[in-house]
Amino acid sequence: TIAYLSQQLGTKFDHFAESVLPSLIVLIPNSAKVMSTSGIVCIRFIMQFVHTNRLIPIITGSITSKSNIIRRYSMEFVNQILHSWPTHCLEKHIAILQDAVKKGISDADLEARAYSRKA
Incomplete structure (x- = not known):
């Protein structure tokens, strides 16, 4: 339902998305595959439809997990943010995004490095 709301409301969903995003990130390593996958899909929908610069520090902050x-x-x-969001949303947090990509390139996880290189 959160994914559906983000799809229907778009940028009007930004305040709620900002409050629920940390909880969704905590769901990702959950051992119950249903919970983990639902959290990941929900975040993907939020990133696709809710373009607000307030979400960037939350996502980049979880890179140090x-x-x-x-x-x-x-x-x-x-x-996903760098490829699909308009540039005016990214300009405010360009330094944070650059730092996140640098950290991702030197990450121990192979897939994290791959996503970082794509970004």
């Missing part, structure tokens, strides 16, 4: 799975998907989300 201990969990390699969170780091991997965070780099995937950064890649």
Whole structure:
């Protein structure tokens, strides 16, 4: 339902997305595959339809997580942001995004490095 709301409301969904995104990121390494996958899909929908610069620090902040799975998907989300969002949304946090890509390139996880290179 959160993914559907983000799809229907678009940028009007930004305040709610900002409050729910940290909880969705915590779901990613969950051992129950249904919970993990639903969190990942929901974040993908939010990144696709809710273009607000307030979400960028939340995503880039999770790149320093201990969990390699969170780091991997965070780099995937950064890649999605850089390829699909308009540039005016990215300009405010360009330094944070550059730092995130640099961290991703030197990450221990193979897939996180791959997503970082694509970004």
